[in-house]
Amino acid sequence: MDGFLLSRPTRTLRTAGARDRFDDANAAADALAAGRADLIVGALPFDPNAPAALTAPETMSWTPGPWRPQAVAALPTVRVANEIPSATEHVARIHGLVERLRRGDLEKVVAARAVQLVADAPISPEALAARLIARHETANGYAVDLTPAGDGYVGHTLVGASPEILLSRRGTTVTCHPLAGSAPRRDDPATDRAEGEALLTSSKNLTEHAYVVDWIRDVLAPLCTELDVPSSPQLTGTREVWHLDSPIRGELRDPSLHSLALAGRLHPTPAVCGTPTDRALETIHEIEGDRRFYGGAVGWCDAAGDGDWVVAIRCAEIDADGTTALAWAGGGIVAGSDPDAELDETTTKLGTLLGTLGVDVRTRGAGGWYLDPDVTNARVAGARPPCPMP
Ligand SMILES: C=C(O[C@@H]1C=C(C(=O)O)C=C[C@H]1O)C(=O)O
Numbered sequence: 372m373d374g375f376l377l378s379r380p381t382r383t384l385r386t387a388g389a390r391d392r393f394d395d396a397n398a399a400a401d402a403l404a405a406g407r408a409d410l411i412v413g414a415l416p417f418d419p420n421a422p423a424a425l426t427a428p429e430t431m432s433w434t435p436g437p438w439r440p441q442a443v444a445a446l447p448t449v450r451v452a453n454e455i456p457s458a459t460e461h462v463a464r465i466h467g468l469v470e471r472l473r474r475g476d477l478e479k480v481v482a483a484r485a486v487q488l489v490a491d492a493p494i495s496p497e498a499l500a501a502r503l504i505a506r507h508e509t510a511n512g513y514a515v516d517l518t519p520a521g522d523g524y525v526g527h528t529l530v531g532a533s534p535e536i537l538l539s540r541r542g543t544t545v546t547c548h549p550l551a552g553s554a555p556r557r558d559d560p561a562t563d564r565a566e567g568e569a570l571l572t573s574s575k576n577l578t579e580h581a582y583v584v585d586w587i588r589d590v591l592a593p594l595c596t597e598l599d600v601p602s603s604p605q606l607t608g609t610r611e612v613w614h615l616d617s618p619i620r621g622e623l624r625d626p627s628l629h630s631l632a633l634a635g636r637l638h639p640t641p642a643v644c645g646t647p648t649d650r651a652l653e654t655i656h657e658i659e660g661d662r663r664f665y666g667g668a669v670g671w672c673d674a675a676g677d678g679d680w681v682v683a684i685r686c687a688e689i690d691a692d693g694t695t696a697l698a699w700a701g702g703g704i705v706a707g708s709d710p711d712a713e714l715d716e717t718t719t720k721l722g723t724l725l726g727t728l729g730v731d732v733r734t735r736g737a738g739g740w741y742l743d744p745d746v747t748n749a750r751v752a753g754a755r756p757p758c759p760m761p
Pocket residue numbers: 481483535550551552553579614642643684685699700701702703704720
């Protein structure tokens with residue numbers, strides 16, 4: 372896909388072409404500072420040392436509200452070809468992590484897994500993004516060309532609908548909207564509400580959430596003259612998942628600290644990585660290998676330093692010919708985590724992407740697991756309305 376899309380509930384940024392490409396955030400920031408670019412868009416990888424996929428676009432357009440293209444191409448039939456790792460292995464990994472967490476090696480670590488999707492015709496990133504956005508009205512829909520990251524990424528596109536804002540910067544005001552702590556949405560309104568209410572008082576989830584808020588406070592406090600951090604989280608809901616959510620607001624001490632630099636300082640938060648960060652990063656690398664752009668950040672930074680960066684979750688990376696894709700989901704693990712419940716949480720989160728492709732993650736296959744590889748794209752017509760918020 373040529374270009375970049377970030378569709379937020381308030382407005383949409385679309386760009387086309389590339390005046391310049393950067394695999395390094397500092398080089399992109401230098402181009403902005405030197406006036407060689409007036410906007411940088413793209414994605415930062417999960418591993419802060421891996422190449423980024425940033426572009427100085429040729430053209431850009433801002434439109435109000437979320438992206439609603441006139442015509443949306445049909446999506447091909449998609450099946451789940453492989454689980455990386457298997458459900459059994461994911462649960463085994465979490466058992467191992469819980470032991471380490473109980474020994475005190477780490478306080479929190481986010482464990483993720485991926486599913487490989489195979490399509491019978493190319494998946495159009497724009498068509499997938501449009502459908503994700505239509506089904507997830509309050510999410511931040513994105514589609515990013517990963518070509519600037521070089522080898523292994525040329526022609527690949529990251530597409531997703533993230534509920535989580537790493538940061539927004541407008542002038543000297545910086546806002547973050549970290550999420551951590553999750554529960555599934557339910558069809559029955561009373562059960563659904565009960566899930567949300569239980570989440571708000573779950574000490575295990577409140578602990579998981581607090582690691583993220585503490586990290587953001589520690590990063591922002593020295594950079595801000597004022598910092599407003601709520602004393603307890605609120606509940607927020609996507610179509611598939613309830614989350615604990617803490618809106619944070621600060622006033623920057625140094626007005627030249629731009630949104631790309633702020634993203635570099637805040638990422639990776641314990642919402643996608645863990646506590647302490649360096650040990651969690653090492654552990655994730657050792658157990659899962661390369662997460663690529665999943666768990667990274669997607670956004671823009673302009674010459675004034677303003678910008679929005681969303682956490683790159685609820686996403687898939689589509690390969691260059693469009694016929695295979697990898698979709699990821701993870702969840703925070705703490706000493707009190709239940710490995711089977713954590714597997715279910717990743718399944719629920721995978722539902723954002725897979726549900727949009729017509730794969731019902733709640734069906735149980737013959738092997739006793741929830742993903743039936745023969746379930747194919749049901750065309751996503753007649754999407755059910757979002758569950759009511761409490
Ligand atoms: C890691 C993901 O989500 C993150 C982890 C959460 C959790 O552990 O409860 C909640 C929201 C996100 O910050 C994901 O969706 O893959």
